[in-house]
Amino acid sequence: MIVKFIFLLLGKMGKRWMVRMGFLICIALYVTLGLPNIHPPNRLLIIPRGYTRGQLKEQLKNEGCIRNSVTFLWATYLLKYQPQNRPGQYRLMGHMNNWQLVRMLRGGTQHPVTLTFATAANKASLVDQLVSGIGLQKETLWALLHDAKKLSAYGFTPENILTMFIPDSYEVYWTITAEQLLLKMYLAYQRFWNATRLNKAKKIGLSPTDVSILASIVQAETNDQQDAAMIAGVYINRLKRNMLLQSCPMVIYAQSAKQSGIRRVLEKDTYIDSPYNSYRKKGLPPGPIGLPTIAMIDAVLNYAPHDYLFFSAKEDFSGLHYFARNYAEHLKNANKYRKALNQLKIMR
Structure with a gap:
């Protein structure tokens, strides 16, 4: 369309003026489309939805992405580019001219x-x-x-x-x-969830979803991978015996809608009516209490087989735990942690 208009215009002029005007038009087109205009190179540009040509020009100008914002705006008109048609993230390469830039934007060639x-x-x-x-x-x-x-x-x-x-x-x-x-x-x-992980979950007797739910509970107990495998073993032993999981992080999660930032679970907290209250509800909850890492999921799949049924945080606040086979032994370990909390006056 542009070329047709130029030829029509030149056809009405004399030969000398045709040459002069043609030369000037070529220069104008080169300045508008051919001169490098990106500065500095390798910048990421985000074009929001609904952006206009004017808004995009101002953004490029304010962020120092282009040398000449006027020629860029003219290029968008000449190449019939509307930013609102192609939102997204784009990479601006060094020494790009307006022709290359607008064609990339108009084509929607996004950078991931x-x-x-x-x-x-x-x-x-x-x-x-x-x-x-x-x-x-x-x-x-x-x-x-x-x-x-x-x-x-x-x-x-x-x-x-x-x-x-x-x-x-x-x-x-x-x-x-x-x-x-x-x-x-x-x-x-x-x-x-490839064949290897699915087979490990099947041997435990849990679905992939159950494994992730359990991993979220284990993750709330510890950040140590070896400790995590041991804790996972305790929970799996309890599930196999149809015992209550009695997980404090689950109670905290259940209470979070009413009170946030709980640092110590009290007996009264265990009476809350919630599917996440593992002191009253048997089995796994309906969903995770957080997004577990891959390492925690694998800690459950590769849990440490043992006969422990209880665990309690160590009083040195290292994040590690004592493990016990019976409640009497567990109570001794738990009392050490309670005393440490009392000494620090962490009553709630």
Whole structure:
């Protein structure tokens, strides 16, 4: 269209003026489209949804990404580029000219975003981590993770959906939708639960979801991998004997809706009516009490076989635990920890 207009214009002029005007037009086009305009090189640019040409020009100008914002704006008109049609994250390479830049943006050639998460205290914490680097609205993802019908298609519920998210680094596009993100996490979940891990879970008598739920409880007890394998063994022994798990972190989780920051579980706390109150409800809860790391999941799958039924934190606050076979022995260990808490005046 532009070329046709130029020829029509030149056709109405004399030969000399045609040469002069053609020369000037070529210079103008070269300045507008051909001159390098990116500065400095290798910058990441995020174009939000609904952005206009003017807003994009101002952003590039204010962030020091381009040398000449006017020629860039003209290039967007000449190449019929509308930013709102191609939001996303893009990499600006050094010495790019406006022609190359606008063609990349117009074509939607995005640079992927790396999503990384290792653990999360709860679903809200995970959602915050996931949406922090992409253009997905927090409310949209939150609603999807509470949509029982859509989650059931993947074999999960709003209570246990956290177990589908395997901590790792993932490459996604800035424009990824909530449904696309959920599918990506599900495919990663399937790859993680390979034949080896599935066979280990089967030998324990737990499903992959159950393993992750138990791993979240173990993770709340310790950060030490060797200790984690021992604690996992205690819980598995209790499950096999149909005993109450009596997990303090689970009680804290159950109480968190009423009171946060509990540092010490009291007897009155164990009377709360909740499926997460393992002092009153047998078996595993309906969902995890946090997002377990891969190391904690593997600690459960590779738990330490033993005949211990009790464990108590050591009084040196090292994060390690004493293990006992009977309640009398456990009570002695627990009293050491209680005395340490009392000395520090941690009464609640």
